[in-house]
Amino acid sequence: MTTEPTTSFEPGTLLHDPATDRVGEYQATVGPYALLRPVGGGREWQAAPASLRVATPEQRLSAGVRAANERAGRATWGYAALDRPPLPVADCETCAEVAALRRAAQAASDASAETDADVLMRRHHRAAHGA
Known part of the structure; x- marks a missing residue:
């Protein structure tokens, strides 16, 4: 798996945004920004596509656990x-x-x-x- 920067992502790809230190699911590119949604749902945020990297397995796991814990806390x-x-x-x-x-x-x-x-x-x- 590569962690090289790219500006072309498939919808649903989990990406790490170093500006916010968060992992999000790529939604689309709108204007100069990539739209990312938190793993498990939530409010989208804008990120600079050139700075995004494909999330590492550890980052994906951490984001999934965080989402599960948030769901459990609301249940x-x-x-x-x-x-x-x-x-x-x-x-x-x-x-x-x-x-x-x-x-x-x-x-x-x-x-x-x-x-x-x-x-x-x-x-x-x-x-x-x-x-």
């Missing part, structure tokens, strides 16, 4: 926010068991198990409590 799936753990319902044995799993995961600093407990609690809420 709520009907809950107030996914970054807040679901609360157990009082007098529900299953809720109490899953909450205990989450506390144990927190005590062990096991973020994966903590996330698993949150998923279990949300699934239980939907199935048993209509939330």
